[in-house]
Amino acid sequence: MSTADVVVIGAGLAGLTAAIRVAESGARVHVLAKGHAATHWGPGGIDVAGIPAASTPRDGIRRLAGEPGHPYAFLGDDVAAALEWIRPHLAAGGVEYLGDLDTPLGLVPTSIGGTRRAAILPAGQAAALAPWAVGERLIICGIRGFKDFWPEAIAASLARERIWEGGNRPTSVTAVSVVLPGLAPRHNLNALTIAGRFDDPAWRATAIEAIARAVGSVPGSGGRVALPAVLGIREHAAILAALQKRLPAAPFEMPLVPPSVPGIRLYTALRAAVIRAGGRVQIGEMIERVEHDGRRVTAVVSAAAVRTYTVRTGALVLATGGIAGGGLVAERDGRLLEPLLGLTVEAPPADDWLLVDAFDPAGHPLELAGIRTDAELRPVAADGASLFDNVRVAGSLLAGQRYVRDRCGDGVALTSGWRAARSLTAVPAGHAAEPGSERP
Amino acid sequence: MGDSHAYDVLVVGGGATGAGVLRDLARRGLRTLLIERDDFGTGTTGRYHGLLHSGGRYVAKDALAARECIAENRILRRIAPASIEDTGGYFVATPDDPDDYVDGFQAACAAADVDCEEIPVADAFRAEPALNPRIRRVFRLPDGSVEPWQLIESNVADARAHGSDAWTYQRLVGMERDGGRIVSATLRDERSGSVTRITPRFVVSCAGAWSGQIAAMVDVTVTMHPGKGTMLIFNQRMTDTVVNRCHKSSDGDIMVPVHTVAILGTTEQRVEDPDRYEITRDEVAALIREGEKLFPDLGRMRLLRAYAGVRPLYQPPAEVTAAAMKDGRQISRAHTVIDHDAMDGVENFVTIVGGKLTTFRRMAEDTVDLVCAKLGVTEPCTTADAILPNQVPGKTYWLGHRLAEHEAEGGGDADLLCECEFVTRPMLDDFLDRHPGCSIDDVRRGTRIGMGPCQGGFCTFRAAGLVGERARRVGAADVAESADRAILGFLRERFKGTRPIAAGRQLQEQWMISGVYEGGLGVRSLIEHETPEASREVVDVHR
Numbered sequence: 001m002s003t004a005d006v007v008v009i010g011a012g013l014a015g016l017t018a019a020i021r022v023a024e025s026g027a028r029v030h031v032l033a034k035g036h037a038a039t040h041w042g043p044g045g046i047d048v049a050g051i052p053a054a055s056t057p058r059d060g061i062r063r064l065a066g067e068p069g070h071p072y073a074f075l076g077d078d079v080a081a082a083l084e085w086i087r088p089h090l091a092a093g094g095v096e097y098l099g100d101l102d103t104p105l106g107l108v109p110t111s112i113g114g115t116r117r118a119a120i121l122p123a124g125q126a127a128a129l130a131p132w133a134v135g136e137r138l139i140i141c142g143i144r145g146f147k148d149f150w151p152e153a154i155a156a157s158l159a160r161e162r163i164w165e166g167g168n169r170p171t172s173v174t175a176v177s178v179v180l181p182g183l184a185p186r187h188n189l190n191a192l193t194i195a196g197r198f199d200d201p202a203w204r205a206t207a208i209e210a211i212a213r214a215v216g217s218v219p220g221s222g223g224r225v226a227l228p229a230v231l232g233i234r235e236h237a238a239i240l241a242a243l244q245k246r247l248p249a250a251p252f253e254m255p256l257v258p259p260s261v262p263g264i265r266l267y268t269a270l271r272a273a274v275i276r277a278g279g280r281v282q283i284g285e286m287i288e289r290v291e292h293d294g295r296r297v298t299a300v301v302s303a304a305a306v307r308t309y310t311v312r313t314g315a316l317v318l319a320t321g322g323i324a325g326g327g328l329v330a331e332r333d334g335r336l337l338e339p340l341l342g343l344t345v346e347a348p349p350a351d352d353w354l355l356v357d358a359f360d361p362a363g364h365p366l367e368l369a370g371i372r373t374d375a376e377l378r379p380v381a382a383d384g385a386s387l388f389d390n391v392r393v394a395g396s397l398l399a400g401q402r403y404v405r406d407r408c409g410d411g412v413a414l415t416s417g418w419r420a421a422r423s424l425t426a427v428p429a430g431h432a433a434e435p436g437s438e439r440p
Numbered sequence: 441m442g443d444s445h446a447y448d449v450l451v452v453g454g455g456a457t458g459a460g461v462l463r464d465l466a467r468r469g470l471r472t473l474l475i476e477r478d479d480f481g482t483g484t485t486g487r488y489h490g491l492l493h494s495g496g497r498y499v500a501k502d503a504l505a506a507r508e509c510i511a512e513n514r515i516l517r518r519i520a521p522a523s524i525e526d527t528g529g530y531f532v533a534t535p536d537d538p539d540d541y542v543d544g545f546q547a548a549c550a551a552a553d554v555d556c557e558e559i560p561v562a563d564a565f566r567a568e569p570a571l572n573p574r575i576r577r578v579f580r581l582p583d584g585s586v587e588p589w590q591l592i593e594s595n596v597a598d599a600r601a602h603g604s605d606a607w608t609y610q611r612l613v614g615m616e617r618d619g620g621r622i623v624s625a626t627l628r629d630e631r632s633g634s635v636t637r638i639t640p641r642f643v644v645s646c647a648g649a650w651s652g653q654i655a656a657m658v659d660v661t662v663t664m665h666p667g668k669g670t671m672l673i674f675n676q677r678m679t680d681t682v683v684n685r686c687h688k689s690s691d692g693d694i695m696v697p698v699h700t701v702a703i704l705g706t707t708e709q710r711v712e713d714p715d716r717y718e719i720t721r722d723e724v725a726a727l728i729r730e731g732e733k734l735f736p737d738l739g740r741m742r743l744l745r746a747y748a749g750v751r752p753l754y755q756p757p758a759e760v761t762a763a764a765m766k767d768g769r770q771i772s773r774a775h776t777v778i779d780h781d782a783m784d785g786v787e788n789f790v791t792i793v794g795g796k797l798t799t800f801r802r803m804a805e806d807t808v809d810l811v812c813a814k815l816g817v818t819e820p821c822t823t824a825d826a827i828l829p830n831q832v833p834g835k836t837y838w839l840g841h842r843l844a845e846h847e848a849e850g851g852g853d854a855d856l857l858c859e860c861e862f863v864t865r866p867m868l869d870d871f872l873d874r875h876p877g878c879s880i881d882d883v884r885r886g887t888r889i890g891m892g893p894c895q896g897g898f899c900t901f902r903a904a905g906l907v908g909e910r911a912r913r914v915g916a917a918d919v920a921e922s923a924d925r926a927i928l929g930f931l932r933e934r935f936k937g938t939r940p941i942a943a944g945r946q947l948q949e950q951w952m953i954s955g956v957y958e959g960g961l962g963v964r965s966l967i968e969h970e971t972p973e974a975s976r977e978v979v980d981v982h983r
């Protein structure tokens with residue numbers, strides 16, 4: 001048994017953001033998560049509103065806020081503040097994010113030879129975003145023996161105009177492969193193994209030379225070099241700087257299939273910020289039950305194999321993610337449940353969950369499912385009445401967003417986590433701070 | 441395409457039956473051409489349950505079918521061991537199964553010559569701990585599982601070695617009839633659209649559930665009763681033995697371990713058009729409810745996907761009764777060779793319908809006997825004795841074979857592209873070398889890449905990368921397009937299988953995979969903005 005002022009369930013962008021801010025207010029915060037989050041699966045950027053119609057994230061927020069039920073309707077005005085607030089925390093953890101709400105949304109090439117819309121990216125990916133000059137080349141540099149990055153196929157795909165929506169793009173795309181020291185005879189290389197090697201200064205010096213030779217063998221000058229996103233974890237900033245200095249073209253990382261190295265860096269920086277601020281983060285705790293006394297949550301209980309673990313708490317941030325995270329569970333009989341508090345889930349009927357074509361541009365109705373809240377992120381029932389006084393919901397669990405299709409999931413997670421923390425720690429006139437009031 | 445189009449026989453349909461007929465004709469000295477509108481084994485043969493029948497499922501109701509099954513079961517083990525996993529089969533009596541059926545089961549097996557041994561229930565539980573502990577009696581029969589694509593390939597290879605041909609992506613679009621004879625057949629290349637006319641002496645239709653469409657081309661009526669069956673793939677082998685309910689065959693009463701997964705089946709439902717049918721959530725729920733009588737934990741196991749196939753059920757016109765229309769199961773699984781000379785006055789046309797995958801060779805033998813009689817050929821059938829090419833006598837498939845082969849070659853790091861099914865880069869390279877111009881679906885059927893528990897979430901992308909790299913090396917023009925097709929086609933197909941079972945961990949997994957591909961990898965940008973390629977069949981949730 002332990003005690004906290006605020007328990008956060010979920011160690012994704014939403015939960016960790018909330019935890020940093022709560023901890024900085026001086027409250028005792030405890031993050032519990034059953035496992036790693038969408039950070040480890042995603043590209044590691046901060047997607048705020050990457051919709052095709054939008055020119056900038058700010059424009060995208062405005063457009064999404066106008067859609068019925070989108071969380072930006074009440075969060076939209078805070079995205080800028082949340083972003084500027086998190087930026088130094090991430091930089092302190094070794095990952096610098098570039099771009100803001102007024103950076104033009106651009107097309108960034110991906111490791112399956114496609115493109116995605118982005119504006120706010122970690123420094124390691126940011127070079128992909130600048131407009132392409134006439135004659136500018138793109139070199140795709142693969143690593144021999146690494147099966148999650150296929151430079152020839154990527155280059156062939158990116159050479160097509162339609163992938164760039166007919167707009168601005170590199171003039172030529174070329175593929176090269178590099179043999180990295182000690183890795184060639186090893187098969188089954190994964191991104192984490194290679195990233196681990198890059199963190200070793202002696203190894204990386206040789207590796208960077210090898211990359212420079214491979215890139216140098218491509219005729220021409222200038223341009224940019226795409227590398228698989230394996231450029232170290234702890235030492236990423238130094239590796240990036242060394243490559244920028246040594247290569248004749250501007251390097252950038254392409255995110256890969258999971259585990260995502262840029263996402264792990266993001267997670268590591270967020271977690272470090274929670275700890276610096278005095279909070280605790282525990283991964284591997286599957287919360288099975290949340291206890292409450294009427295409208296107030298009092299404790300969360302995790303049932304591990306050998307013991308149950310209870311944390312008494314004054315307040316709860318529920319940041320368990322959507323269907324992918326485990327915050328929403330679909331039953332075979334067609335019900336969609338929020339398993340911890342049994343909150344009302346807003347969802348279409350089961351027969352309408354999924355459209356016939358996986359890639360139907362309309363997006364699957366199920367994507368919009370989630371928990372409705374009031375503007376303070378308190379969960380509400382179908383009739384709009386709030387259910388718990390000391391619970392806040394944040395992140396992908398919130399209803400009304402198509403977080404992948406509209407590329408707004410990171411913006412919603414960040415801003416709702418930030419807002420949830422403010423809501424729990426603010427001292428309304430004439431009241432004690434909410435967390436403190438329940439301190440056992 | 442061969443330059444000489446002078447064929448004795450045209451065989452229509454590249455499922456197991458067509459491949460068997462092709463082989464048999466070729467071995468009897470008839471120069472034969474097989475055509476298939478898609479790839480081999482994309483009809484019912486590629487969408488079936490995977491059971492090598494012992495005959496046990498038919499002993500009570502259709503002794504003839506049971507007898508044929510056990511005879512062919514023994515033959516296939518001899519001539520095609522590499523396509524078979526010798527899992528053995530249990531027929532188990534659950535509390536829901538009627539005593540009289542169970543009590544009479546052994547005698548019925550004996551009467552049909554099907555080997556059957558009752559074993560102590562405790563032995564069965566020891567071998568298969570996931571079984572329902574309330575099972576009362578267990579019989580052991582020689583069931584197995586059989587891999588259809590390799591089987592077809594072996595048959596085709598043997599036919600080619602005997603001077604015959606087989607063409608894929610060639611659709612029969614018409615036949616010209618002059619009085620009582622078919623004088624020509626028109627094929628359309630499904631990829632280029634080009635049309636070929638050939639003038640065979642004889643035509644054999646092995647088009648399964650599509651046989652009515654072929655016959656109609658020469659104004660002959662073959663009334664098929666396509667029966668859709670739905671199956672569910674689980675992410676684990678909860679059993680290494682085929683498990684059947686010991687009762688009158690019904691829905692959801694058999695689990696077949698197939699490679700790294702296990703498949704529960706089936707259902708039976710009449711459909712009008714074998715190219716259009718749907719899988720409903722209710723059907724999935726009902727299958728699981730029945731399956732839980734065999735494996736009580738089934739509801740908690742992860743479902744990978746649902747799929748369905750259509751049985752080529754046929755009954756001669758006079759015997760079509762109202763009862764059979766209601767319950768497809770009452771139509772005999774035994775096959776019928778339709779002699780259109782005797783029935784319809786077309787002297788050089790035969791259709792083979794019905795049957796099972798297990799009996800495909802026997803079906804072919806019966807058909808080819810008739811064709812030979814008509815063409816005056818007296819060569820005897822040799823398909824039951826000659827082992828198929830690429831097969832080693834007595835060496836049946838087993839789950840660890842790829843790993844064992846790898847270890848035998850020195851082991852070590854394996855350059856795995858597909859962790860679930862143990863597909864290495866050299867294996868894929870080798871397949872691509874042998875099948876120029878193949879599609880990613882062909883790759884999947886040929887190597888099993890993407891058929892394991894991750895359902896292609898990671899390996900598809902790798903296979904597409906390798907395809908792209910190779911295409912680039914030989915300077916192919918459509919490198920990127922083929923990689924796109926690989927990725928998009930695979931993700932669409934995966935989604936289609938998930939849709940009727942969307943729940944629990946499989947939905948969660950689907951959400952993660954689509955998040956990866958749509959989020960970080962920007963897969964939607966690969967989609968060309970036109971209507972998605974019309975898919976061959978619509979497997980769809982009822983709405």
Ligand SMILES: Cc1cc2nc3c(=O)[nH]c(=O)nc-3n(C[C@H](O)[C@H](O)[C@H](O)COP(=O)(O)OP(=O)(O)OC[C@H]3O[C@@H](n4cnc5c(N)ncnc54)[C@H](O)[C@@H]3O)c2cc1C
Nearest residue numbers: 010011012014034037038287321325395396409410955959
């Ligand atoms: C594969 C993938 C790719 C994505 N790509 C993009 C993208 O490119 N752009 C974009 O904008 N958005 C993307 N998203 C959306 C993404 O979900 C959001 O951007 C955001 O990161 C979500 O953060 P979150 O904190 O709300 O939830 P998550 O990151 O899902 O975190 C949920 C957390 O809750 C924990 N949890 C759940 N249930 C329990 C329990 N009972 N007990 C304990 N812990 C529990 C989980 O272990 C996890 O730590 C993607 C999502 C996925 C899954």
Ligand SMILES: Cc1cc2nc3c(=O)[nH]c(=O)nc-3n(C[C@H](O)[C@H](O)[C@H](O)COP(=O)(O)OP(=O)(O)OC[C@H]3O[C@@H](n4cnc5c(N)ncnc54)[C@H](O)[C@@H]3O)c2cc1C
Nearest residue numbers: 453455456457477483484485488489491612648669797798
């Ligand atoms: C749900 C289900 C489960 C089953 N389970 C088992 C089992 O466990 N064990 C077992 O032994 N049997 C089983 N069967 C039966 C078995 O699958 C079939 O009997 C067998 O596969 C039929 O093979 P076929 O070659 O006759 O037909 P198909 O495999 O359907 O071949 C016919 C081919 O003709 C092609 N074709 C159609 N029209 C044209 C045209 N115009 N031009 C060119 N080609 C054309 C089609 O594309 C198709 O490939 C099952 C069947 C079903 C439906």
